[in-house]
Amino acid sequence: MENQYGYKKRVACSAEVCDEWRVRRSLCERNRGQMKRSTMFAGVGSILLIACLFPCAADVTLPAVIGENMVLQRGMEVPVWGWADPGEEVAVAIKGQHVTTKADSNGKWTVKLQPLEAGGPFELIVRGTNTITLSDVLVGEVWICSGQSNMEWMVQHCDNGVQEVANAYHPTIRLFSIANNASAEPLEDCEARWEICRPSTVGDFSGVGYFFGREIAGELDVPVGLINASWGGTPVETWTSSDAQDQEFRGIVEKWEPVLREHTSEIADYYLEMGKGMDDVYYALYAGTAVAPRPTPPEVSVKLSGVPGIPSWCYNAMIAPVVPYAIKGAIWYQGESNANRAYQYRRLFPALIRDWRRVWGQGDFPFLFVQLANFRETMDEPKQSNWAELREAQLMTLALPNTAMAVAIDIGEADDIHPGNKQEVGRRLALGALKVAYDRDVIHSGPLYDSMVIESGRIRLRFKHAGSGLVARGGEPLRGFAVAGEDKKFVWADARIEGDEVEVSSRDVQNPVAVRYAWADNPACNLCNNEGLPASPFRTDDWAGVTVNRK
Numbered sequence: 001m002e003n004q005y006g007y008k009k010r011v012a013c014s015a016e017v018c019d020e021w022r023v024r025r026s027l028c029e030r031n032r033g034q035m036k037r038s039t040m041f042a043g044v045g046s047i048l049l050i051a052c053l054f055p056c057a058a059d060v061t062l063p064a065v066i067g068e069n070m071v072l073q074r075g076m077e078v079p080v081w082g083w084a085d086p087g088e089e090v091a092v093a094i095k096g097q098h099v100t101t102k103a104d105s106n107g108k109w110t111v112k113l114q115p116l117e118a119g120g121p122f123e124l125i126v127r128g129t130n131t132i133t134l135s136d137v138l139v140g141e142v143w144i145c146s147g148q149s150n151m152e153w154m155v156q157h158c159d160n161g162v163q164e165v166a167n168a169y170h171p172t173i174r175l176f177s178i179a180n181n182a183s184a185e186p187l188e189d190c191e192a193r194w195e196i197c198r199p200s201t202v203g204d205f206s207g208v209g210y211f212f213g214r215e216i217a218g219e220l221d222v223p224v225g226l227i228n229a230s231w232g233g234t235p236v237e238t239w240t241s242s243d244a245q246d247q248e249f250r251g252i253v254e255k256w257e258p259v260l261r262e263h264t265s266e267i268a269d270y271y272l273e274m275g276k277g278m279d280d281v282y283y284a285l286y287a288g289t290a291v292a293p294r295p296t297p298p299e300v301s302v303k304l305s306g307v308p309g310i311p312s313w314c315y316n317a318m319i320a321p322v323v324p325y326a327i328k329g330a331i332w333y334q335g336e337s338n339a340n341r342a343y344q345y346r347r348l349f350p351a352l353i354r355d356w357r358r359v360w361g362q363g364d365f366p367f368l369f370v371q372l373a374n375f376r377e378t379m380d381e382p383k384q385s386n387w388a389e390l391r392e393a394q395l396m397t398l399a400l401p402n403t404a405m406a407v408a409i410d411i412g413e414a415d416d417i418h419p420g421n422k423q424e425v426g427r428r429l430a431l432g433a434l435k436v437a438y439d440r441d442v443i444h445s446g447p448l449y450d451s452m453v454i455e456s457g458r459i460r461l462r463f464k465h466a467g468s469g470l471v472a473r474g475g476e477p478l479r480g481f482a483v484a485g486e487d488k489k490f491v492w493a494d495a496r497i498e499g500d501e502v503e504v505s506s507r508d509v510q511n512p513v514a515v516r517y518a519w520a521d522n523p524a525c526n527l528c529n530n531e532g533l534p535a536s537p538f539r540t541d542d543w544a545g546v547t548v549n550r551k
Contacts, residue, residue, distance in 0.1 A: 060084045060128030065322045068134045069194035071174045071225025073142045073326035074118045076362070081110040081324075084128045094124040094137065103128075118222040136196075138172060140223030141216060142327045143433075145209030146239060146319070147334035149232030150370070150418060150425075152278075155210050156203040157286040159420040165203045172223040173197035173213050175205050178322070180231045180275030182313035184264050186241075186320035194225075204279065206230060208333055208370070211426025216433060219440075227325070229318040232278065233307035235337040236348045238314040241359060246351040248344050251551060253311045259300050260310070266298035271308045278307075285418065309337070323359050329366030329402075329437050330356065331429050335390050336372065336417065342389035342547040349397050364402045366437040368429050369394060371405050371536060373412030373419050376521040382482040382490035384546045387521040391537050395448070404432030407446050410473070410534045414522050428533065443467045446533030452515065452540050458505040459483065459515050459540075466500045467529030478502065480525025483512040488543055490516060502527065514541035 062082040072078050080092050084103040091100045092111045103109040120138035125131065145151060156165050179191035195201040202210055206228045217224040237252050260267070273295040284291045297304040308314055338345045353367050371394045372387055391409075398405055406428035413419045435444035447463040447470060454460075463470065472478045478495040481504050493506045493515070504515050518525035518537035527535040 058083075058085070059130040060088070060090055060126055060132060062126065062132060062134075063189045063321060064192050065176065065190070065194075065227070065325050066124075066134070067194050069136050069174050069196055070134070070176070071138045071140050071142050071194075071223050072113075072116060073225075073328060074139045074222070075115050076326055077115060078113040078326045079110055079324045080113060080124070080126070081108070082126065083107045084109055088128050091127045092124070093127075095122050120223060138174065138223035138225070140172070140225065141220065142225040142227065142325070143209075143213065143216070144319075144322075144327055144330040145206050145212070145226055145228045145230065146330060147230050147332050147370075148234045148337055149230075149282075150336070150373075150422075151206055151208050151228075151230040151331075151333040152232050152282070153207050153418050153422060154204050154282060154286075155207045155422075157282065157418075157420070158207040158211075158422040160423075161203075161420075164423075165199050168197060168199055168202040168210070170197040170214065170217065173210075173217050174223070174225045175201060175210075175228070176225065177205055177228040178318045180278050180307075181317035182238075182268065182271040182275070182308040182310070183317040184260065184268065184310075184313065186316045188321060190318060190321035207422035208425050208429070209331065211423045212331055212429045212433070213426075215427055215430030219430070219434060220438065227322055227327070229314075229322070230333075231275070231307055231314055231318070232282070233305060233309075233337055234314055234334070235309050236334060236345065236352055237311045238308050239319065239334075240312060240348070240352045240355050241315050241320070242312040243359075244351050244355040246347055248347040248551075249311065249351055256302075256310055259302050263298055263300045267300070267304065267310070270295055270298055270304065271313070274306055274308075281306075319356070320359075324361060327360065327362070327365065329368065329433065331433075332367065332369040333425070334369075335394060339372070339386045339390045340547065341550045342386050342393055343545065343549075344547070344551060345390055345393040346396055349393060350400055353397070353400055353403070364400075366402045366404075366433060367400070368404045368406065368432040368436065369397070370425055370429065371395065371407050371409065373408035374410070374522040375412050375414065375417055377414060378522050378524055379520050382492065382516065382519065385520050386545075386547050388519045388523075388537055388539075389545045389547050392539065395536050395538065398448075402436055404429075404436045404444060405536070406432060407534050407536045409518055409523065409525060409537060410528075412522065431533075443529065443531040443533065446528055446531075447535035449517070449536070449538040449540070454512065457510055457512065458503055459512050460498075461502045461504060461515060461540075463500060463502070463535070465529065465533075467531045467533070469530045470497045470500060470502065471528060471530055472497065473526040473528050473532075473534070478527055480518045480523050480527065482516045482519065483509050484514045484516075484541070485509045485511050486513055488514075488541075490514075490519075514539065514543075516541070 099111040116139045121136045124134040213224045213226045431444040434440040445465040481493040481495040482490040483493040484490040516539040
């Protein structure tokens with residue numbers, strides 16, 4: 001069966017068939033080196049991508065995500081899967097449970113453990129013709145951490161990084177960081193291993209992920225497992241599966257099809273080399289030194305950036321291998337690479353969330369995300385902004401159930417797209433988790449625009465999530481508000497707080513019809529609630545922006 005690119009779907013194959021194909025690159029080592037899986041390229045006219053099981057008659061094996069030191073999700077069925085001889089009986093045991101199954105004709109097997117209570121450490125035992133014993137297994141809360149560079153940004157490079165790393169001894173927090181990789185087809189395994197959170201392991205882990213997990217572990221007093229799958233510079237469409245039947249997504253795929261028909265192998269090798277060197281890139285960015293020369297992109301008919309932007313390729317290599325590992329939810333920090341197509345992001349981002357919820361099969365699991373921080377120079381006058389439009393698309397995504405957004409409009413840096421204060425980002429995401437995932441009675445959001453009333457040359461704005469009251473951070477006056485009349489020309493406005501409302505006006509606009517707040521790449525704005533959470537940028541109009549026609 002062929003996919004949309006004309007490539008054959010990957011299948012498990014016999015040793016005789018496997019021998020016909022040339023191994024182009026090794027993907028990863030299966031759990032603790034028990035087994036290697038390879039991505040293969042070959043064929044005449046089109047590229048055939050086939051994953052083979054080595055050896056085809058072999059011991060029971062497990063994917064990397066099921067290994068020693070892992071955290072299993074509490075309170076729900078827990079899938080455990082792996083590979084064995086076709087028809088081989090496999091038994092899985094943990095904490096008094098004992099479940100058996102048989103491998104299918106392709107050698108794949110899956111069992112589901114009944115819900116477990118938080119605790120540990122336990123042993124998980126898998127028996128077939130051989131026995132695998134996984135020690136130091138905990139049960140608690142598991143979260144996926146994904147996105148681009150601000151999610152990937154390492155703990156050691158965050159504010160107070162040296163001290164944060166030195167103090168990061170949390171034996172019940174476990175870290176699983178997936179190596180950067182991209183693939184034209186879904187892979188069954190990835191390069192990673194579960195590690196205990198300690199100074200020797202946390203430095204290279206996602207700062208946002210770690211600070212989020214630390215907050216959750218402290219609040220809930222249970223083990224926390226963090227699965228980091230992030231890569232700087234990646235657009236949202238590369239993290240979405242090819243089965244996400246969204247019209248916008250399909251349009252992006254069609255642009256890539258002619259390129260991939262001719263250059264899949266070259267592009268895959270290029271991205272593999274890029275992935276291997278990303279740590280060096282981030283060290284250089286943090287230290288302010290020159291970035292080492294990157295691999296030369298293949299000569300194709302479209303420009304390749306330094307990281308994959310091809311639809312589904314990061315999903316295939318970095319998300320698919322951990323599905324259906326039981327999770328509580330996901331945290332997401334991405335959007336910079338889609339800012340020039342912000343209007344399109346209104347569809348692409350919700351499509352990703354629906355897609356992940358579909359493939360995991362856990363219903364509408366909690367999905368928390370970070371709104372883009374302030375960045376670049378501050379404008380003297382109100383202007384259009386693609387970053388503001390991207391933030392609006394993120395704000396609109398809150399219409400999906402079980403979502404929450406951490407506003408970061410006050411903790412960015414004008415001259416650094418990677419602001420160092422990831423601690424506060426993690427804390428705000430954790431507030432969203434406590435509310436959405438754990439039903440805690442907390443103020444988890446800053447003010448969000450709700451409605452407006454026009455009266456006597458003024459506009460009164462009402463807000464949700466005002467908390468215990470609206471305030472101007474740093475004291476009056478309120479900053480960041482602009483108004484416009486029917487001519488659609490915005491000017492700075494006077495604004496003042498009246499209870500849970502904000503009144504906005506300008507002597508230059510006698511009959512205002514629209515308000516915008518913090519509508520800029522790096523706005524000067526200060527509305528928040530008494531709990532210190534900033535208001536999200538917003539606009540009351542729906543006038544065409546600068547990205548409305550960009551695809």
